[in-house]
Every structure is written in C-alpha cells, then in structure tokens.
Amino acid sequence: IKMTHVQVTDEVRQYLRKPTFDNWQWDDSEMLILLRQMYIDLGFIAKFNIEISVLEQWLFEIYRGYNQVPFHNFKHCFMVTQMMYGLTWLLDLPTILDDIDVLILITSAICHDLDHPGYNNAYQINARTELAMRYNDISPLENHHCSKAFEILEKNHANIFRNLPLETFKKVREGMIKCVLATDMAKHSDILNSFKAIIPNKDFTNKEHKSLVMMILMKVSDISNEARPMEVAEPWIDCLLQEFFNQSDVEKLEGLPVAPFMDRDKVTKPSSQIGFIRFVLLPLFAALAEMFPAIEEHLIRPVNWALDYYTKMADAIDGQKMERKE
C-alpha cells in the first residue's frame, strides 16, 4: 500500500472529527491514510519527533496485525480510533490531559484488538486455548492485543516511539497497557463504578483520576457503534452477531458452554441491542456526560434514537407473531 504523495482534503479532515463519520465509504488503504492524518493533525509528528516514513511502516504492520474476522478486524480498529479522535476534539482533551495521554489514547485505540481471533475470552478459557494457558485466564485476549502492539514496536523500522526519551517511552507503555486491558468487558462494572466515584471531586492533576478517565474513554470508543447514524451502525451489529454466532456454533460442536447472547437460536438483533443499550451503553454514557456535558448531545441523543429504532423493530416482530397466533 503506497501512502506517500496522497493528500487529505480539508473537508475530509473536518469530517474525520465527527461521530457521524461513515467508514463504509472508505477502503482499507484510505483508512490507513486517515489514521496517518490523525497523527499529523494532533501535532504528534513534531511533539514526539515521529518520522512520517516510520509512521507509515508502523500503520502497515498494524494493518497486517488484524485478522479477517467478521467484527474484530481492521475496520473495527479504525472505527474505535476515529471515535477516540472525535472525542479528543469534542471534549478538548489536549487541554485537560497531557499531550502524552492523548498519544496513549489514540495509539491504544489503534492497537486495542490486534490479532483478535474472533473468539472471545469465555471461549479461550473454556476451550483452554494457548492464550488462556499463556495468560492464566486473566484477560487473555486483551493481554495478547497489547503484547502484539509492543512486538510491532520492537521492529526499529516500525517503531514510532524510537526517538522518545526512555522515560517518556516507559510512560507511554504503562498507559497503553492500562488502556488496552481496560477494554475487557469483564472489568466493565469495576471500571465504571471507580470512575463514578471520582466524578464529584475530579482532579485532572491526579494520576489515578486521569487513568480512570482514559479507561472510560477507551471503553466508550470501543463499544459505541450505536451512537453513530443507523446506516453506519446497523451493519456493525450484523458483523458482530456473525462473529458471535460463528463462535457459538463452534462451542456447540465442541461441547463447550454457550452464552445466551451469542446463541443464534436465542438472539434477535433488536432484543439484544435494546438490552445492551439500556443496561450497558446508556449507563456508561450517562457517567461520562456527568463529567463532560457535550456527551449528552453527541452520544446519548443518537443512542436514544437507536433504542427507539430497535424498540419499534421488536414491536413489529411481536406484532407479526400476534397476528400469526390469531
């Protein structure tokens, strides 16, 4: 993929900052150029002495590091990063966090699902896979994603941090490990409750408070497809259910436990999305909105439209069932 001599128009650079950005219009090579543009427009090239040619090699190694699975693929990596990029401007993160924290957030988003196999932690643990053995059932996937990220950075030609002072690199590494490990949904309630506890007396100079804000921003960026326009979000749920159904089919064949929200014989898109929006997304967004009111208009409102859309879809399905009974 040749990225040199390709320019991004000012109009696209502005559009790239919006949560309404539609990934389905762009191919993978264009997304790589947009990720490069994010590092340029955030001023990372100068701030962290990143060479453009190394950035391009790093992005290509990242691209190769994602698998062709239905949901957790390079397009998902792009969407999570683009949401984080949008939040950076919407919440004006460079003023409340340090430059290094914004670098950690964007880089963690890009790396957060590297080499995802399309089978979640429950499968890894139940099937006693190599990853479960290597990480002793402790967030096997997230540990793997983070380890792969630093394997890539060990390659000098692709190490975007190679010009950083050692102390700065160590801070970036510590921050990325926290941010990537925070995307394990098994830790959802712990992280959300810890975050809610600091809201009343938030202090952005407090290291612990900044860590919690960064972990919540990772979680919001990771699972917020439903905050996007329906024509962008809906295909993502189809991809997710395809991946989940593939896993549960394999679990049934292998005699392993099957999670109800993954079982093609039990799940319908509207019912699972209504539950997910009401019990996972809205409480998460409400907590972030307490600290950053702009979340109300740009994330909570679109998600309420999605809830309305799926509720109508579920009612229509129930309606048809009623008619058939009659």
Ligand SMILES: COc1ccc(NC(=O)[C@H](C)Nc2nc3c(cnn3-c3ccccc3C)c(=O)[nH]2)cc1
């Ligand atoms: C607390 O742990 C949980 C909670 C909920 C879910 N997932 C669901 O309830 C269902 C399948 N829906 C769902 N799950 C979603 C979405 C976005 N990311 N995401 C997802 C994907 C992989 C792993 C975990 C999650 C939450 C989404 O829009 N909907 C998965 C794990």
